[in-house]
Amino acid sequence: MVAIYARQSIDKKDSISIESQIAFAKREIFSEECKIYEDSGYSGKNTNRPAFTEMMHDIQTGQIEKVVVYRLDRISRSIVDFADFIDVLENNGISFVSATEKFDTSTPMGRAMLYIIVVFAQLERETIAERVRDNYYARVKKGAWGGGPAAYGFDLVRTTLDGK
Structure with missing residues (x-):
C-alpha cells in the first residue's frame, strides 16, 4: 500500500491546503x-505528530511500500529527523516520492540532493523563528504589548503610540 502524508502548520491563504497536497500526491x-495520513496544525520542526507516528508504525509493521508527499518539508524541517525518516525507509525497503521535487533515493547523488x-x-525554519523573535523584541522595546494573556491582576488596555 502507498502512504500519502500531508501536513499544514496553520491555515493561511498563502499556504497550500492539506487537500491540495493530497491531490498532488495522488x-x-x-x-x-x-x-492518507494528515496532520493539521502541526509544525515541521519535529516529527511529534499523531498521523506521522501512525504512518511510521504502519511502515515498521510492513503495511507500507511507498511514501508520497507534496514536498520534502512536509515530513520535517529538521535534518536529524529527516535523516532518521529516510533511514527507516531504506531499512524497510520503502521508496519515497516527492510530488513536486524529483529525487531518486536509490542513488548516492539522489540522497545527497535530498539532504x-x-x-x-531547516535554515528557512530557523530564519523565520529568528525574525519572529526579533519582531516581538522590537515591539516590547517600543512599549507595545508582547502578546499573550495579561499577567495576573492586570488588565489589557488599548492605547495609541505614535499614531498606531
Whole structure:
C-alpha cells in the first residue's frame, strides 16, 4: 500500500491546503491503493505528530511500500529527523516520492540532493523563528504589548503610540 502524508502548520491563504497536497500526491500513485495520513496544525520542526507516528508504525509493521508527499518539508524541517525518516525507509525497503521535487533515493547523488534540500528547509525554519523573535523584541522595546494573556491582576488596555 502507498502512504500519502500531508501536513499544514496553520491555515493561511498563502499556504497550500492539506487537500491540495493530497491531490498532488495522488497524481504520483495513479490507481494504487493508498492510505492518507494528515496532520493539521502541526509544525515541521519535529516529527511529534499523531498521523506521522501512525504512518511510521504502519511502515515498521510492513503495511507500507511507498511514501508520497507534496514536498520534502512536509515530513520535517529538521535534518536529524529527516535523516532518521529516510533511514527507516531504506531499512524497510520503502521508496519515497516527492510530488513536486524529483529525487531518486536509490542513488548516492539522489540522497545527497535530498539532504541538501532538507538543510535549506531547516535554515528557512530557523530564519523565520529568528525574525519572529526579533519582531516581538522590537515591539516590547517600543512599549507595545508582547502578546499573550495579561499577567495576573492586570488588565489589557488599548492605547495609541505614535499614531498606531
